[in-house]
Amino acid sequence: MRIRAKVAAVTVTATALSAALAVTALAAPAVADGQDETPTKITNIDVNHSRDSTVVVGAALKTRFLISATAYDPSGIRSVSFELEHQTNAGEVDGRIAQIGPSHCVKVDATTSKCESVMIADPNTNLYTNAVAGAWGINVVAVDGQGDVTRENYLPLARIKRQTQLSQADATPEPVKKGNAVTVKARMLVASWEQHKDVPLVGHQVLLQFRTGTTGAFKTVQKVKTDRNGWAKGTVKATVDGQYRYDFAGTSLTQARSGAADFVDVK
Structure with a gap:
């Protein structure tokens, strides 16, 4: 041979x-x-x-x-x-x-x-x-x-x-008066193969996105970095009813992920 x-x-x-x-x-x-x-x-x-x-x-x-x-x-x-x-x-x-x-x-x-x-x-x-x-x-x-x-x-x-996990966005206050600020939070986790559990994804950029109503494409309104506990927190001005979510593009080492959206009623 x-x-x-x-x-x-x-x-x-x-x-x-x-x-x-x-x-x-x-x-x-x-x-x-x-x-x-x-x-x-x-x-x-x-x-x-x-x-x-x-x-x-x-x-x-x-x-x-x-x-x-x-x-x-x-x-x-x-x-x-x-x-x-x-x-x-x-x-x-x-x-x-x-x-x-x-x-x-x-x-x-x-x-x-x-x-x-x-x-x-x-x-x-x-x-x-x-x-x-x-x-x-x-x-x-x-x-x-x-x-x-x-x-x-x-x-x-x-x-x-x-593997990554991105929680559903949580927008407050709800409802919000038109022109006032709304704060949107979500948490980002990543699999640790060493600890055999999900741990906070620290210091990574996620995109705060918004769409009018409940259909159509999301548009990025703010770029936010996760803190030491994996939380992303962004504040924007509320103008119309719509949904907010966070999106993570992923890296060469981590999975891309989009979180579930939260609807905000603007009065």
């Missing part, structure tokens, strides 16, 4: 590369005429059927999601497996999520298969710290019909984010 590896963004010195090639030349078996030397081609990687390959995980419960890809090889596809990997800023691996059981592969034709695997993100095991939130790389191992192995290490494609 030959192992063929293709790694994204790998840097080696010229000396190390020459040595590696020399060893490979000595160790590699002779290739028979007609032998397939083409690495298996991996395309259409899909994470969690999400447009931006995002998986949102709560404070304590396991989250099951799927990874799939299309694999092509002239000799056909025997199997494909996946692994997620998180790295520190120093490039060290500090998190792995392996697939659960074998992949399920469906033949498209004699050379191409679509393979899908079940993954589980668990704050009790592989998400042991909040520091692993963010971008994760995807490692793919494909075995073709001749038993040859291709390893593809992709740069970060998946995003695993901490």
